[in-house]
Amino acid sequence: MSSMFLSERTYLKRLANASAAGTTDVDSSSIDLGADNGYPSCRLAVLFGAIVSGAATSIKVQSSSDDSTFNDLTGTSVTVADDDDNQIVYVDVVKPLERYLRIRVVKATQNSTVDGIFAEAYDGRIQSSTDDATTVSASSERHVSPVEGTA
Numbered sequence: 001m002s003s004m005f006l007s008e009r010t011y012l013k014r015l016a017n018a019s020a021a022g023t024t025d026v027d028s029s030s031i032d033l034g035a036d037n038g039y040p041s042c043r044l045a046v047l048f049g050a051i052v053s054g055a056a057t058s059i060k061v062q063s064s065s066d067d068s069t070f071n072d073l074t075g076t077s078v079t080v081a082d083d084d085d086n087q088i089v090y091v092d093v094v095k096p097l098e099r100y101l102r103i104r105v106v107k108a109t110q111n112s113t114v115d116g117i118f119a120e121a122y123d124g125r126i127q128s129s130t131d132d133a134t135t136v137s138a139s140s141e142r143h144v145s146p147v148e149g150t151a
Contacts, residue, residue, distance in 0.1 A: 005142050007131070009122060011039055014135035015103065016117035021050060023112075026105040030067055031119040034099040039121030044103045045090035048080065049113030055082045056108040061091050063098035070102060082110070 015028035033039050046059050057080040062070035076091050093101060103117050131140075 004144070007140070007142060009124070011121040011124065011131060012118065012136050013121075013132035014116060014118050015044070016114065018049070018116055019114045021052075021111040021113040023107045023109065025107055026114050026117075027070075028103045028105075028117040030064065030070075030100040030102040031121060032067070032100055033096065033121055039124040041092070041094045041123045042096070042101055042119055042121045043090050043092045044101060044117070044119045045088050046080075046103060046105055046117050047088050047115040048084055049086060049115045051080065051082050051085050051112040052110035053082050055080075055110035055112045057082070057112040058106045059089055059091065060104050060106065061093055061096075062102050062104055063096050064100040064102075065098045067100045070100075070104075072104075080112070082112075 013031050015031065016026060019026050031042060031044075033042060044061055048057075051057060059078050059080065061073045061076040063073055064070045073093065073096065076093065078089055078091060080089055091103075101119065105114055105117075
């Protein structure tokens with residue numbers, strides 16, 4: 001039986017915290033698609049803050065079979081416009097050939113700020129009701145047809 005809650009059909013993990021404005025590339029930690037119910041697909045998203053005019057910023061997905069040596073995935077590079085301040089830029093990958101995925105944010109010429117990076121794995125063999133316990137608060141909740149009133 002399929003759950004009505006998206007949170008029970010996905011696995012959410014924070015891959016990187018905010019990083020200061022600058023021109024230094026950012027490599028996120030990885031998500032393991034072989035663990036946690038074997039998710040074959042994943043959306044990886046970068047939350048951007050301020051981006052200075054003229055910044056040359058892009059993101060790309062990298063994969064690894066051993067969670068150590070990462071290589072770019074063909075066609076996954078996305079250019080981030082210098083007026084994409086406070087936007088979310090994502091890449092959705094279905095059935096990658098390697099078990100581990102991460103995001104690399106490539107920064108050059110002018111400052112850009114990363115507010116955080118997260119991954120949301122989906123289409124798992126088994127429905128999950130838990131996310132990554134080290135990066136997603138256990139205080140998260142689910143509600144069905146809540147009525148208006150005091151939260």
